[in-house]
Amino acid sequence: MGVGTSVLAIDAGNSKTDVAVVAADGRIVGTARGGGFQPPRVGVETAVDTLEEAVARALAEAGADSVGHVSACLANADLPVEERELAEALRRRAWGPSVDVRNDTFAILRAGLREDAEPRGVAVVCGAGINCVGMLPDGRTARFPAIGRISGDWGGGGGLAEEALWFAARAEDGRGEPTALRETLPAHFGLESMYALIEALHLGRVSPVRRHELTPVLFATAAAGDAVARAVVDRMAEEVVAMATVALERLDLLDEEAPVLLGGSVLAARHPQLDDGVRVLLAERAPKAVPRVVVARPVLGAALLGLDHVAAAGEVYARVRGHYEDGARGE
Structure with a gap:
């Protein structure tokens, strides 16, 4: 070659x-x-x-x-x-x-942009973490540091799992409101209580790398109607749309039709509540945005x-x- x-x-x-x-x-x-x-x-x-x-x-x-x-x-x-x-x-x-x-968020953005001559648009990626970038044909970009809570980030698969654990732990000991997450999270690992799951995670009997398995459990619990789980999913939709809207505004794309590409394992799974929530909020805050899953x-x-x-x-x-x-x- x-x-x-x-x-x-x-x-x-x-x-x-x-x-x-x-x-x-x-x-x-x-x-x-x-x-x-x-x-x-x-x-x-x-x-x-x-x-x-x-x-x-x-x-x-x-x-x-x-x-x-x-x-x-x-x-x-x-x-x-x-x-x-x-x-x-x-x-x-x-x-x-x-x-x-x-x-790597730029890869999702560029993969989803169908205009090969003049790539323009915004992408939000929600995988292990969350990030957002935008680009214009003249080379201008919009981006976020996206290095965790110190840069104002919330969510992503890892963040959702941590949030689910937090609510479930507080439901277990009475500090928080009741939620089915108290049962569904430990049950995923064959454990009988949140206390048992907390102990297993702390002592390494359940590997920390397996925490990502709790994100689908959160979505399933939300789909079953649990109010706490549904509120967490709704917040994820809010975060996705907040990032997308800010990026569109920075690139002066709010007032014209522009693609908003949704990628990463959490968004690509198209969980109905999250997917619908993102699209409804985008329609309210950026009516000309055109959401697409990559x-x-x-x-x-x-x-x-x-x-x-x-x-x-x-x-x-x-x-x-x-x-x-x-x-x-x-x-």
Whole structure:
């Protein structure tokens, strides 16, 4: 494969990494999946080593040593200074002469934008955490630090699980109002009480990484009519719409039709209460916004951002989209 305008697309999340090598004509000639990307926990160079293992397999499949441009959308690249640091680390690996690093939320945004010539819109991602970005054809963006409560964030899968545990614990000991979460959360792990679940989590008999399993339990409890659980889901809808509306306003898109892409495991699951709540609130606060759930793999977004950089032809975009979308689009 000639280097030319070929693109190495990387979508690296906390739990897994997807890599694709896109030839100049839009064919996907190499792919690989690797482990999670967590520089805050293991350090930048060690985290990039994880990328390198997957990149090496994708390049080998493509029969190439390098590409024309590297487009990397990375989890934990939350601040511009982190993007710069990570971009420099990727440049040292010499995968291509030009490197562009963005937060992985941009991959969801770009994957959901159907306008290949002039990408514009806003995306809210609700997976383990929550984040929102927006972009305009002239290069302007809107974004949030999105590093947890210290930057004003609430929710995401991890946050919802913690909130459910908090309400259930208080219902157990009488400090809070009654909620079925008191029974449904421990029952998920085969335990008889919230006290038993608290003990199991504290002593490590239930691994902390399994807390994410409680988010679907919260949604199921809400769907069964529990008032406390429903209030938590309603607040999640409020947070999603608050971020989207602020981003639209920053980009002067409130008064014109603009897509709002919804991605990440929590939003892509399309839980009826959350999905309906987001759409109702958006209709009230940003009437011209057009919400869509993104179902394509985020590595598509990283690839499209790379094609934007190399000014690819329309048929190249179409071929890449066809490879990943297979006609599946969220509405």
